[in-house]
Amino acid sequence: MFSLQSITGVIKSAFLTALTLLLTSVIFSGAIAAEPVIPRGKGEFCVEPTDVMRKDHMKFLLHQRDATVYDGVRTKKHSLNECVTCHVQSNTQGDFIPVNAPDQFCESCHTFASVKLDCFECHATTPDSEHSALRELLPSKSMLNVMAFRQKLEGRSTYHAVDDPSLSEDLIGILKE
Amino acid sequence: MTAEINAKRRRLIKGAAAVAGLGSGLQLVELALAKSDEEAVSALQRWGLLIDSSKCATNCTACVSGCNEEHNLEGFDRPETDAQWIRKLDLTDQQTQHVSSLPMLCQHCENPPCVDVCPTGASFKRDDGIVLVDKHTCIGCRYCVIACPYKARSFVHESLHNQKSYSPRGKGTVESCTLCVHRVDKDLSPACVEACNTKGNGAMMFGDLNDADSEIAKQMKAAPSRQVREDLGLNTGVRYQNI
Amino acid sequence: MSTQFKTIKQGQKTYWLWVGVLGLIALVGYGAAHHMETEGHWVSGMNNQVVWGLPHVFAIFLILAASGALNIASLSSVFTKLEYKPWARLSALLAICLLIGGLVILVLDLGRPERLIVAMTHYNFKSIFAWNIFLYTGFVLVAVVYLCTMFERSLNKWTPASGLFAFIWRFVLTAGTGSIFGFIVARQFFDAAIMVPIFIVLSLIVGKAMFILTSLVVTRLGGSYISLSLLNRLIKLLGLFVAAELFLVAVFHFTNLYATEHHGVEHFILLSGGGYTLLFWIGQMIAGGFLPLYLIFGAKREINLARIILVCCLVVIGALSQLYVTIIGGQAYPQVLFPGKDVSSTFYDGVVAHYSPALPELLLGLGGISLSLLLVFFAIRILPFLPDQRFTSQSTS
Numbered sequence: 152m153f154s155l156q157s158i159t160g161v162i163k164s165a166f167l168t169a170l171t172l173l174l175t176s177v178i179f180s181g182a183i184a185a186e187p188v189i190p191r192g193k194g195e196f197c198v199e200p201t202d203v204m205r206k207d208h209m210k211f212l213l214h215q216r217d218a219t220v221y222d223g224v225r226t227k228k229h230s231l232n233e234c235v236t237c238h239v240q241s242n243t244q245g246d247f248i249p250v251n252a253p254d255q256f257c258e259s260c261h262t263f264a265s266v267k268l269d270c271f272e273c274h275a276t277t278p279d280s281e282h283s284a285l286r287e288l289l290p291s292k293s294m295l296n297v298m299a300f301r302q303k304l305e306g307r308s309t310y311h312a313v314d315d316p317s318l319s320e321d322l323i324g325i326l327k328e
Numbered sequence: 329m330t331a332e333i334n335a336k337r338r339r340l341i342k343g344a345a346a347v348a349g350l351g352s353g354l355q356l357v358e359l360a361l362a363k364s365d366e367e368a369v370s371a372l373q374r375w376g377l378l379i380d381s382s383k384c385a386t387n388c389t390a391c392v393s394g395c396n397e398e399h400n401l402e403g404f405d406r407p408e409t410d411a412q413w414i415r416k417l418d419l420t421d422q423q424t425q426h427v428s429s430l431p432m433l434c435q436h437c438e439n440p441p442c443v444d445v446c447p448t449g450a451s452f453k454r455d456d457g458i459v460l461v462d463k464h465t466c467i468g469c470r471y472c473v474i475a476c477p478y479k480a481r482s483f484v485h486e487s488l489h490n491q492k493s494y495s496p497r498g499k500g501t502v503e504s505c506t507l508c509v510h511r512v513d514k515d516l517s518p519a520c521v522e523a524c525n526t527k528g529n530g531a532m533m534f535g536d537l538n539d540a541d542s543e544i545a546k547q548m549k550a551a552p553s554r555q556v557r558e559d560l561g562l563n564t565g566v567r568y569q570n571i
Numbered sequence: 572m573s574t575q576f577k578t579i580k581q582g583q584k585t586y587w588l589w590v591g592v593l594g595l596i597a598l599v600g601y602g603a604a605h606h607m608e609t610e611g612h613w614v615s616g617m618n619n620q621v622v623w624g625l626p627h628v629f630a631i632f633l634i635l636a637a638s639g640a641l642n643i644a645s646l647s648s649v650f651t652k653l654e655y656k657p658w659a660r661l662s663a664l665l666a667i668c669l670l671i672g673g674l675v676i677l678v679l680d681l682g683r684p685e686r687l688i689v690a691m692t693h694y695n696f697k698s699i700f701a702w703n704i705f706l707y708t709g710f711v712l713v714a715v716v717y718l719c720t721m722f723e724r725s726l727n728k729w730t731p732a733s734g735l736f737a738f739i740w741r742f743v744l745t746a747g748t749g750s751i752f753g754f755i756v757a758r759q760f761f762d763a764a765i766m767v768p769i770f771i772v773l774s775l776i777v778g779k780a781m782f783i784l785t786s787l788v789v790t791r792l793g794g795s796y797i798s799l800s801l802l803n804r805l806i807k808l809l810g811l812f813v814a815a816e817l818f819l820v821a822v823f824h825f826t827n828l829y830a831t832e833h834h835g836v837e838h839f840i841l842l843s844g845g846g847y848t849l850l851f852w853i854g855q856m857i858a859g860g861f862l863p864l865y866l867i868f869g870a871k872r873e874i875n876l877a878r879i880i881l882v883c884c885l886v887v888i889g890a891l892s893q894l895y896v897t898i899i900g901g902q903a904y905p906q907v908l909f910p911g912k913d914v915s916s917t918f919y920d921g922v923v924a925h926y927s928p929a930l931p932e933l934l935l936g937l938g939g940i941s942l943s944l945l946l947v948f949f950a951i952r953i954l955p956f957l958p959d960q961r962f963t964s965q966s967t968s
Contacts (some may be wrong), residue, residue, distance in 0.1 A: 222369055223363070223454065226366055275490075275496070279494070408619065418914070419913070420912060443697075444697050445698050445700065448701075449695035468684075469682070470623060475755055475756075476757055477756065482619050500682030500683040556909070557908060560756055
C-alpha cells in the first residue's frame, strides 16, 4: 500500500523543512543578495514611466488580471504576456530564456527584493512562438473592419463612421481617404 | 451599457452585410464583428455548443487532440491524475445495445454547481455564459470537482512547465474546459470544434445561443436536442442531438 | 459546592514523553503535507476521481469529535447535570483543540495552502465551505468565550448563556459539516439531507469517546481522577446515540434501496464494493454499532474501565470506517451521466475509481490528531483545566 518512494519522500521533506528553517535563520542573520541585473526591454519606452513601473507594476497587473479573467478585456498595455514578450531574452542559439530564470528580468529583481514570484507557476515564461506566428499570418483586425464598414457604407449612405466612438483614429483616417 | 450598444451595433452590421449580399465574405463579417479588446463581455451573448452524436464516430478523438494541443495538456503517463478537459464517451444502451459516442466536457451551465460550492468564488460564470476558474483565487479545495455532475474538472497534481501564454495552468488549482475563451474573445470557435470540423466528422457546432439568427440557434430550434442530466435543471450551454 | 481546578504536576517524565511523541508525529505529519505540496498531489493516493482522501476522513473525524466533545460541558451548563461540571473546562478545551487539528489537516491538504488568506478574504456565500469557514472559526471563538466565563469568577453568571450559545453553535456547525455531502446533487451516494442528522449524531458519539479517552490520559498525568460511575453514565448516553445512529443509517439505506435509481450505489456499498463493503459491515456496523451496543447494554452491573475504553476505541474505529465509506466510497462509485447506458472512456467513466491511501496522507491525518492532543497537553500545564478532587466532595462524581 505504501510505496518506498513515498516513505523516502516524506523523510526527505521533513529533513528539507528542518534544513530550510536552519538556512533561513542563517540568511537573515547577515547575507545580502547580489544587486539585480535588469536587461532592457525591446523598444524605446515601457508602457508607463520606469519609476512608476518599479513601484506599481503589480497594481497594473492585478487590475488587468481581473479585467481579463472576468470581463474578457484583452488590451495589451498592461498584459503580463506583453511584459514577457518585451522583456524576454534569447540565448546564443536564439531560444528564449524564461523570464523567471535566476538572472532574468523578473526573477533577478524579485530575488533582490525577496518577494516571491508566483505568476509563473501558471503563466508562460516565454512568448508562444507559434502563437505569434499565427498572429502575423492573419490580416489585422482593423483592416477587416475597414473592409466591412466600406461594404456597409455602400448600403447605407447616411451612416457617419466619424461619429462612431468605437472606431479608432487610424480607422477613421483610412475611411476618410 | 457600451456592451449593449456594441452588441446591437454588431447585429445591425451583420444585417447590413447580409443585405449587401456578401457571398464569400461570411468569415470576413464574423471577424469584423469581433468585440474590441477593450470591450467587456456581455450577457447579450450566451456561447454554447451543439453536438450531434450521430455524426460522432466511436474511434475518432479529433476534438480531444485538438484541445490537448491548444492548451498543452501534456500528461505525465499517470492517467488517474492527468488532466482531461474533454473526453470521448462511448455509450451502450443496456436494453437495446444501441451504441453511440459523444465528447463530454464542461457543459457551461447557466446554474453551475461548481460555482455554487466554490468557497472563494474562484469558480465563476462569465457574463457570456462561459464557466471558468480564476486560478488566482482558487485554493485547491476540490469541492467543485466533487460537485460537478459531468466529471468535467481536473485538479493539477504536479508542477507544470511550457504552458501556453493564452492558457495559464498550474499545480494545486482546479481547471476545466474554458470553451477556448481566448479564441472566443477573438470570434474564433473553440479548438475542439475546429478540430472536429477539419479532422473529425463535423459533429460539433459553436455559436451564440441568444442570437436567434445564429446557425446554432436555428439548428436547435429546428431539431430536438437534450441536456445531459436535464433533471438537475442546470440549463447547460452544451446540448446534444441523437444520443 | 464549588470545584477547585489545578494544572498538572510539574516535572513529570511521562508528560514530556507524551509531548515528545505527539510532537514528533505532528512534525512528521507536517513533513508529509510539505512533501505533497512541493511534489504535487500525485504523490498522494488521491486522483481526479477520488479528490478527497484519507486526510479528509481524519479532518472531518476531528471536526465532528470537536463539536461532540463540547457536549460534556453542555450537559452541565445547558442541561444542569452538575456532576459534569468539573469536566466542563476540559470538554471545551478538547473541543477547541480537536477543531484546530482538523482545520490544520484541511488547510495543509489544499492545493494552495499558502493562499489561506484568499479563503479568508474572498467569500462566496452560497458555498457551504464558506459558511463552514465562519462556523469553524466562530466555534473556536465561542468556545473560548465559554471557557473564559468558566475560568473568571466574576463572569460565572454568564456561563449558562454562553454555554447555550455554544451548544446551538455546535449543532449548526455539525449541520454545516453534514451539508458538505448532503447538498451535493452530482454524486449518487451524497445528495441526502439525512446526512445532516447522521453527522450530528456521529459527532455526539465520537465526541464522547474522544473525551473519555483523553480525560483518562490527562487525569492520570494530572493526579486527579474521573469516577467510574460518571464514565458509566457517559458511556450509556453514548450507547443511546449509537442506537440512534444505526437507526438513521438504516433509514438512509432503506430510502436508497426503495428508489431504483440508487440500487447501483447501494449494491456497491452493501455487497459488491470489496474494501468499502467490508468497512461498512465490519467497521461501521459491527465495530461502530452492534458490538458497542452489546458491550454497553449487555452488561449486568457497572461497566468496568477496560470495557469502557474498548467501547470508545470501537466507536472511533466505527466512525473512521463510516467516514471512509461515505467520503471515499461515495466518490469511488461512478457518476451516472446516462442512466440505462453502459459508459466507457479514458477518464474512468462507468467504472469504480481506484484509490489506495498513500503514506503521506496517513501521516498528515495522524499528525492532525497528534497536534490536537499536543495542544491539550500544553493547555493543561499552563491553566487549571483539571478538577482538583482534594477540594471537591465525592458526591459530585
